[in-house]
Structure formats: C-alpha cells, structure tokens
Amino acid sequence: PKADIDSEWTGNWTRFVNHSCEPNARFWPYRVGNHLVMVVEAVEEILAGTEITADYGKEYLARYGPHCLC
Numbered sequence: 001p002k003a004d005i006d007s008e009w010t011g012n013w014t015r016f017v018n019h020s021c022e023p024n025a026r027f028w029p030y031r032v033g034n035h036l037v038m039v040v041e042a043v044e045e046i047l048a049g050t051e052i053t054a055d056y057g058k059e060y061l062a063r064y065g066p067h068c069l070c
C-alpha cells in the first residue's frame, strides 16, 4: 500500500530535509505495531554542521518540479 506523508503544516526537524541527488541520508519506512513511520537514516558519516539531504525520488520531482540542484 502507498501512503503520503505531508509535512507542510506540522512535523519535526525531518520536514526540513531537502532533496539532493547525492544525499547523505534516506527516508526509510518502518512499521511499529500498527503504525507506519518514516525514519531519516544516514547513508554515510554526516559531520556536525552538514546539511542532511535525501533523494525525494522521481515521483515527487515529477509532481512538484525538478528541485535537483546537482
């Protein structure tokens, strides 16, 4: 099943994760009991002060426009 998570109006710090074609983290779904949660998981060492980015995926970019700056 597919689900959309919209963080436009509420959320935590993860709502500020921007897209990158060379991301240092990824959105990764986990099921916790009956809940589907999305975690932000590092895919490489991220030094303090580095912007955390993730690949939004083709579907998002096709729908909302190419935000890719690389």
Ligand SMILES: C[S@@+](CC[C@H](N)C(=O)[O-])C[C@H]1O[C@@H](n2cnc3c(N)ncnc32)[C@H](O)[C@@H]1O
Pocket: 007, 015, 016, 017, 018, 019, 020, 064, 067, 068, 069
């Ligand atoms: C989840 S929000 C990310 C946080 C947002 N930049 C902010 O300051 O609230 C997603 C939105 O951020 C912007 N965005 C994300 N990645 C971007 C990028 N690489 N270049 C330009 N805009 C980006 C787009 O407007 C996108 O719809």
